[in-house]
Amino acid sequence: MYRLSKLRFGFPIGLLIMLLLDGSVSHIFSSQMFNYPTVMVSHLVVLWLVTAVLYEENVTMPLGRWAIVAGTIFDLYYTGIFGVYIFIFPLLVYVTRIMVTYISPNFLSGLLIYFIDITLVEGLGFLASRVVHMTVISGSSFLVNTLGPTLAFNLALYVILYFPIRWVYNWLN
Amino acid sequence: MQKFSFNRRLVIIIVCLIVSFALMTVSVVIRNKRSTPPLIQQFGNDIVGLADRVVALPANGLSGSVSSVSELLNTYQENQQLKKQVSELAQTKVRDQTLAKENQQLKQQVKLNDSLTDYTAISAAVITRTPSSWQNQVVINMGSSAGVQKNMPVMSGSGLIGRVAEVNKTNSKVELITDNNDSANRFAVQITTKSGTTVNGVLSGYRTATGQITMNNITTKAKIHKGDKVVTSGLGGVTPKGLYVGKVAETGGDDYGLSTKLYITPATDLTDLNIVTVAVTKQ
Numbered sequence: 001m002y003r004l005s006k007l008r009f010g011f012p013i014g015l016l017i018m019l020l021l022d023g024s025v026s027h028i029f030s031s032q033m034f035n036y037p038t039v040m041v042s043h044l045v046v047l048w049l050v051t052a053v054l055y056e057e058n059v060t061m062p063l064g065r066w067a068i069v070a071g072t073i074f075d076l077y078y079t080g081i082f083g084v085y086i087f088i089f090p091l092l093v094y095v096t097r098i099m100v101t102y103i104s105p106n107f108l109s110g111l112l113i114y115f116i117d118i119t120l121v122e123g124l125g126f127l128a129s130r131v132v133h134m135t136v137i138s139g140s141s142f143l144v145n146t147l148g149p150t151l152a153f154n155l156a157l158y159v160i161l162y163f164p165i166r167w168v169y170n171w172l173n
Numbered sequence: 174m175q176k177f178s179f180n181r182r183l184v185i186i187i188v189c190l191i192v193s194f195a196l197m198t199v200s201v202v203i204r205n206k207r208s209t210p211p212l213i214q215q216f217g218n219d220i221v222g223l224a225d226r227v228v229a230l231p232a233n234g235l236s237g238s239v240s241s242v243s244e245l246l247n248t249y250q251e252n253q254q255l256k257k258q259v260s261e262l263a264q265t266k267v268r269d270q271t272l273a274k275e276n277q278q279l280k281q282q283v284k285l286n287d288s289l290t291d292y293t294a295i296s297a298a299v300i301t302r303t304p305s306s307w308q309n310q311v312v313i314n315m316g317s318s319a320g321v322q323k324n325m326p327v328m329s330g331s332g333l334i335g336r337v338a339e340v341n342k343t344n345s346k347v348e349l350i351t352d353n354n355d356s357a358n359r360f361a362v363q364i365t366t367k368s369g370t371t372v373n374g375v376l377s378g379y380r381t382a383t384g385q386i387t388m389n390n391i392t393t394k395a396k397i398h399k400g401d402k403v404v405t406s407g408l409g410g411v412t413p414k415g416l417y418v419g420k421v422a423e424t425g426g427d428d429y430g431l432s433t434k435l436y437i438t439p440a441t442d443l444t445d446l447n448i449v450t451v452a453v454t455k456q
Contacts, residue, residue: 020221020228023301027229027311028236030302031444036351036381039306076214077221078303080204080310080339080346083196087189129307132197134354137307146306 010172011052011061015070018048023078033153037145040153043118045070046092047158048165050117053096054105055169067093084128091124092117107162111155118154122147204339208323215341222300222312222344229300233447292413295319295451300344309335309349313449316343321451324411326360329449332417332440333360333405337451350386351379351443362388362418363406364435370395373406376418380436385422388435397424403437413454 025042026033033040049070052063071086079085096117103109126142129135137145209215280288297315315321317340325337327347338348350360364372370393377389388403401421407414423436 016224017228020225020301021232022304023225023312024229024232026304027299027302028232030446031442034306034309034444036384041306042304073217073221076217077225077312078301078310079305079308080200080210081197081308082200082214083193086196087193125305125307128193128197131194132201135307136353150306 005059006172007059007061007169010168012066012069014168015045015048015066016073018044019070019073037141038149039146040149041122041146042157043121043150043154044157045074046089046117046121047114047154047161049089049093050096050114051110051162051165051169053093053100054110054113055166059173063093064090081128081132081134084125088121088124088128092121095120110162111158114158115151115155118151119147122150209317209340218341219316219343222314222341225300225312226314288414290407290414292452292454295321295453297321297449297451299446299449303346307354309352309443310338310346311349311446311449312344312346313451314344315451316341316345318342320453321345322411322453325454326405326412326416326452327449328416328441328452329446330441332419334439334441334443334446334449336360336412347449349443350376350439351381353379353381360412360418361406361408362403364397364401364403364421366395366397366401368396372397373408374435376437383422383436385436385438386419388437389432391433391435392431393433397421397433397435399423411454413452416452 022042022044025044033042049063049067052061056063067089068086071084071089072082074085074089075082096113099113099116103113105113126135126137126139126146203210210218295315297313297319300312300314302312303310313327321337321340323337323340326333327335327337333350335347335349335352337345339346360376362374362376364374366372372391372393372395374388374391376386378387379385380387391397399421403418403421405412405414405416405418417440419437419439421435422438425434425436426432
């Protein structure tokens with residue numbers, strides 16, 4: 001009963017807050033997270049989208065559409081390069097939905113799915129940046145300096161925020 | 174039927190890829206060429222910027238109170254050290270004022286209105302930072318309505334931190350000098366060596382391993398020492414003369430041994446930005 005539940009308004013508001021918190025977290029902890037050459041990138045908005053797919057059992061939400069909206073805001077407001085995350089976020093929802101049909105979602109399998117999702121987001125983002133020459137970093141240093149720390153940071157956030165976010169979804173539903 | 178749906182998926186993927194590349198190319202071109210982004214993008218960014226202030230205000234306030242508690246712990250030591258510096262600074266400031274006044278009078282005598290060193294400052298607060306490892310950008314809360322224009326230099330604390338990359342009505346994006354991308358504009362700088370010769374050059378990139386700015390293609394024979402101060406030269410238009418960039422940390426030859434390559438330690442900590450200053454030159 002998506003049309004009648006509080007999720008109809010709660011989900012987009014949460015999505016926007018998570019999107020903006022990504023920037024705030026990056027700004028406040030920038031001396032820890034952007035400690036060059038090691039870079040940790042916060043992906044709270046990805047966490048919100050992926051957990052929505054994981055908790056989506058009897059209510060179906062138009063996640064693809066909201067992912068496009070989140071991607072558009074991300075591209076315009078944060079990066080200024082239009083056409084990267086607007087495609088990556090819906091793809092992410094699609095891939096996560098396929099994975100959920102194979103693995104029944106719980107806390108640990110969700111961790112595995114989130115691991116794959118973060119790798120996908122960072123990898124495709126890196127490829128896109130290389131194509132438009134936003135970066136000149138080689139693939140190997142991307143793996144070591146960006147992907148590794150980013151995975152560690154985001155998986156830790158997943159472990160911390162999994163149950164609070166589930167509580168929020170249950171409350172909204 | 175199975176084959177049809179597979180083909181359709183393939184077509185969708187290819188179309189998405191092509192559209193994505195086209196959009197990326199167009200937006201990079203627009204970003205490099207035009208002074209402001211398209212009106213729709215500006216409008217969207219202003220709206221999101223407003224919403225972001227609502228989120229960023231409590232977050233930044235929380236971080237501010239935490240850091241003020243931790244700063245309180247070493248206040249005593251800091252106070253003792255700063256007291257010594259203040260007395261020296263007062264002397265320098267008075268001298269600076271006298272020189273500035275004299276300079277103004279001299280300029281009036283030779284009927285020179287504005288020289289390269291003149292600029293006015295716009296103070297702005299940092300709202301947020303781009304959560305991406307490829308783009309070192311911060312969003313500040315002043316836009317074209319406050320007089321900010323594209324390519325204006327931005328300072329924080331004692332030194333240069335970057336330049337305005339995109340201007341909306343009420344907020345703008347600042348590309349930090351740590352950004353290593355190809356399209357980033359470079360600053361024209363100069364070094365006055367100990368023997369008094371001036372060496373001109375252009376900042377060329379950022380060495381992430383040591384956190385130093387690099388400066389390439391210096392063909393002068395003048396001896397540059399470690400610790401020489403680097404300031405902007407004011408050549409090339411928008412940047413005023415005399416903004417402090419940093420100190421020379423290391424000198425060396427480039428890969429072919431033809432020119433000198435310098436490594437510069439930036440004057441400000443580029444990961445801890447809260448209040449920044451946009452320098453506006455009178456043109």
